[in-house]
Amino acid sequence: MSLIKHIAFSLLLLAAAQNQQVQVQREYQLKAAFLFNFCQFVNWPADAFTSGEAPLVIGVLGPNPFGSYLEETVSGEKISGRPVEIRYFKEPDEVGDCHLLFIGGNNAKESSEGIAATKGKNILTISDQPNFLKQDGMIRFMNQQNKIRFEINVEAARSAGLEISSKLLRLADIYTNPKTDRNVPKGHSN
Amino acid sequence: MFLKDIPIKQKLQRVIVLIWSLVLVVTCVGFLGYEIYVYRSETLEKMSVVGGMISSNSTASLTFDNREDATEILSALANEPHIVQAALYDANNNLFAIYPQTAGKNTFPSKASAVKYHYVNGHFQGMQPVMLEKKQIGMLFLKFDINALYLRLGVFGIVVLLVTALSWWLAFLLSKNLQQVISTPILALAGAARAVTEKRDYSTRATKYGNDELGYLTDSFNKMLAEAGEFAHQLEEKVRERTLQLQTLNNELESFSYSVSHDLRAPLRAVNGYATMLKEDYGDRIDAEGNRYMDSIIEDAGRMGTLIDDLLAFSRIGRKEVVLQEVDMKTLVSMCLQEMNQDASLARYRIVVSDNLPDCQGDHALLKQVWMNVIGNAVKYSSKRDHPEIYIDYVDDPAEYVYKISDNGVGFDMKYVHKLFGVFQRLHSDQEFEGTGIGLALVHRIVSKHRGRTWAEAVVGKGATIYFSIPKNNLSHEYS
CATH class of the missing domain: 3.30.450.20 (PAS domain)
Structure with a gap:
C-alpha cells in the first residue's frame, strides 16, 4: 500500500466520519426545536413557577448533545409570556428548578438516576434512551424511517402534574405501562 | 290610465x-x-x-x-x-x-x-x-x-x-268582498241616477249605506232629486195650465174669426147682390164713370167674398179633426192635376211626377187641399214663363215622408222665407199675381196637424221648391 493510497483512504474515512458528524448535528438541531415545541403543548401547574414572569427552564443532564442549538432555538422566544432559559447539569443531584429535563447519554442507570432526581417535581423528562419510558420517563425520541418521532408515557406525565395537549398526543406513540394496563388514549400507530 | x-x-x-x-x-x-x-x-x-x-x-x-x-x-x-x-x-x-x-x-x-x-x-x-x-x-x-x-x-x-299565489288569491277574494263597502253605495247612486234619466221618475231614491262621504253624497243626491222632482212637477203644472189657457184662447179666437167671417158674408152678399142688380137694372141710365165705380164695387165685393171664404176654410181646419188613413199620394196628385186642368188648361206646363211617390198615413181630404194649394202655387208663379216646368218628387228620409214641389217660376228672396207660410203674408203684389195669402198658411196648418213640417228654398227669378213632410208611423199618434 503506497503512501498516497494510505493518505487517500484516510481522507475518505475522514470524509465519511465528517458526514456522520453532520447528520448527528442535524438530528440534534431538530431535537432542540422539538424540546422547545414540547413546551408549547404542555401545561405546567401554576405553582411550578415562582411568578407570572418567571422563566421557563429547559435543563440538560449529563453530556450535552445539542451544542449551541438549544440557545439558538429559544433565543428571543417566549412561552405564555415567559422567557426560556437553558441550564446544564452534570450530576443528577445538581438538578434544580427546571421544567423540562433532557437526560443525555445512552446509559439506563444514568437515566434512571435522572428520573429519580425529578420525582415529586413538575418536570417533563425527555431522553433518547430506549428503556426510558419503562423507567417512568415521559417522552422518548425515536428514529423511524429517517424521521424523528416520539413516544409518550401519559401516566408518568400526569402523576408529575403535567398536562400534555391532545394535539401533541396525536403525533406521538403512546406508551402503555404493562403493569398498570389502563385505557389510555390510543395514538398513532405505525 | x-x-x-x-x-x-x-x-x-x-x-x-x-x-x-x-x-x-x-x-x-x-x-x-x-x-x-x-x-x-x-x-x-x-x-x-x-x-x-x-x-x-x-x-x-x-x-x-x-x-x-x-x-x-x-x-x-x-x-x-x-x-x-x-x-x-x-x-x-x-x-x-x-x-x-x-x-x-x-x-x-x-x-x-x-x-x-x-x-x-x-x-x-x-x-x-x-x-x-x-x-x-x-x-x-x-x-x-x-x-x-x-x-x-x-x-x-x-x-x-x-x-x-296563496295571498294573491286571498287578496282577490277579500277585495271582492271589501270593494262592496265602497262600490255598493256608488252603484246604488248610479242606479238611481239611471232610473231618473231613463224613466224620468223623480220619486226614485238612492239607498244610503253609511255616514261617510258616500252617505253624504247619497243624501245630497236624494235631496237634489226631491228638489228636481218638485221643480219638474211645478213645471208640468205650469205647462198644463198654459196649454189650457192657450187652447181656450185659440178656441175663442177661432170661433171669433169664424163667426166674424160668417157674419161678414151676409152683408157682403147683400152689397154684391144690390150692386149687381143696380148695374143690370140701371146700368144704361148711369154714365160710364158710374158704371166703372159699380164694376169696382162688384169686383172688390167678390174679392172680399173669396177672402172670407178662404178665412172660413182656414179657421174650419183648425176645428176639424184629422182622420188618419192610408193615402195613395200618387193617385191623389193626379186627381188634383185633373181637377185643375178642368179649371184652366195646363197644356203648356211640363209637369213631371215621380213614379215612386210614397204613400203616407193622413187625412185624405186635408192632404188633397195641401196638394191643390202647393201645385196651384207652382202653376201660378211659373205661369209667366214661356216653358213653365213643375216637378213633384220626394226626398228619402228614415223618419218622415218628405214631398217636394219645384217650379221654374219667379221664386222669391230667401230673406223673406219666414213669412212664406204666414196668414195673409204675400211676397208678391196683387197686380203681379192674384191671391189672398191663405194658401201656404193652410198648407202649413194642415201639415202641422199631421205633426209634419213645411219649408222652402228659392232663388229670385229661377224658381222655388216647397217641401212638406208627414211622419212615418203616423197612426200611432193621437190627434185632436
Whole structure:
C-alpha cells in the first residue's frame, strides 16, 4: 500500500466520519426545536413557577448533545409570556428548578438516576434512551424511517402534574405501562 | 290610465290586488336580500369557526412537521359537504397538506398569502393564519361551495311563489268582498241616477249605506232629486195650465174669426147682390164713370167674398179633426192635376211626377187641399214663363215622408222665407199675381196637424221648391 493510497483512504474515512458528524448535528438541531415545541403543548401547574414572569427552564443532564442549538432555538422566544432559559447539569443531584429535563447519554442507570432526581417535581423528562419510558420517563425520541418521532408515557406525565395537549398526543406513540394496563388514549400507530 | 273605463267594482278590486301584489313583491325582494345577507354572514361565520378549529388542531402537526397528521385533520372536513377544498401552508408559506387528497396540488394556490374570504367563480374562498403562542406558524386555505346558497334561494323562491299565489288569491277574494263597502253605495247612486234619466221618475231614491262621504253624497243626491222632482212637477203644472189657457184662447179666437167671417158674408152678399142688380137694372141710365165705380164695387165685393171664404176654410181646419188613413199620394196628385186642368188648361206646363211617390198615413181630404194649394202655387208663379216646368218628387228620409214641389217660376228672396207660410203674408203684389195669402198658411196648418213640417228654398227669378213632410208611423199618434 503506497503512501498516497494510505493518505487517500484516510481522507475518505475522514470524509465519511465528517458526514456522520453532520447528520448527528442535524438530528440534534431538530431535537432542540422539538424540546422547545414540547413546551408549547404542555401545561405546567401554576405553582411550578415562582411568578407570572418567571422563566421557563429547559435543563440538560449529563453530556450535552445539542451544542449551541438549544440557545439558538429559544433565543428571543417566549412561552405564555415567559422567557426560556437553558441550564446544564452534570450530576443528577445538581438538578434544580427546571421544567423540562433532557437526560443525555445512552446509559439506563444514568437515566434512571435522572428520573429519580425529578420525582415529586413538575418536570417533563425527555431522553433518547430506549428503556426510558419503562423507567417512568415521559417522552422518548425515536428514529423511524429517517424521521424523528416520539413516544409518550401519559401516566408518568400526569402523576408529575403535567398536562400534555391532545394535539401533541396525536403525533406521538403512546406508551402503555404493562403493569398498570389502563385505557389510555390510543395514538398513532405505525 | 288603464283603469279608466272599467266598472268601479273591478277598478277597486284591481287597485287592491295591485297594491297587495306590490307590497308582496317589495317584501319578497326585501326578504331575498336579507336571506342572501344572512347566508353570506352565516357562511363567513361558519368558515371562521371551521377555520379556527382546523387551525387550532393543526398547530402541533405544523410545529412538528407532521404532514400525515395535518392531512388527517383536514380530512375531517368530509363532514362539511360545502367545503370543497382546504389546504395548510407551513411557516414559509409552502403547501403542507391538502384536502381532498384526490385534488391535484396545482388546483391550490402555490404560495400562501393572507386573503379575506371572497367570491370566486361560484365559490367563497380565502386564507387565514394558523397561530401558536401569538406567532404565525402557517396558513389555512378554505374554499366553500356556493351551490348551497342557490339551493337555499331556490327553496326560498318556491316558498315565495306559493305564498304569493296563496295571498294573491286571498287578496282577490277579500277585495271582492271589501270593494262592496265602497262600490255598493256608488252603484246604488248610479242606479238611481239611471232610473231618473231613463224613466224620468223623480220619486226614485238612492239607498244610503253609511255616514261617510258616500252617505253624504247619497243624501245630497236624494235631496237634489226631491228638489228636481218638485221643480219638474211645478213645471208640468205650469205647462198644463198654459196649454189650457192657450187652447181656450185659440178656441175663442177661432170661433171669433169664424163667426166674424160668417157674419161678414151676409152683408157682403147683400152689397154684391144690390150692386149687381143696380148695374143690370140701371146700368144704361148711369154714365160710364158710374158704371166703372159699380164694376169696382162688384169686383172688390167678390174679392172680399173669396177672402172670407178662404178665412172660413182656414179657421174650419183648425176645428176639424184629422182622420188618419192610408193615402195613395200618387193617385191623389193626379186627381188634383185633373181637377185643375178642368179649371184652366195646363197644356203648356211640363209637369213631371215621380213614379215612386210614397204613400203616407193622413187625412185624405186635408192632404188633397195641401196638394191643390202647393201645385196651384207652382202653376201660378211659373205661369209667366214661356216653358213653365213643375216637378213633384220626394226626398228619402228614415223618419218622415218628405214631398217636394219645384217650379221654374219667379221664386222669391230667401230673406223673406219666414213669412212664406204666414196668414195673409204675400211676397208678391196683387197686380203681379192674384191671391189672398191663405194658401201656404193652410198648407202649413194642415201639415202641422199631421205633426209634419213645411219649408222652402228659392232663388229670385229661377224658381222655388216647397217641401212638406208627414211622419212615418203616423197612426200611432193621437190627434185632436
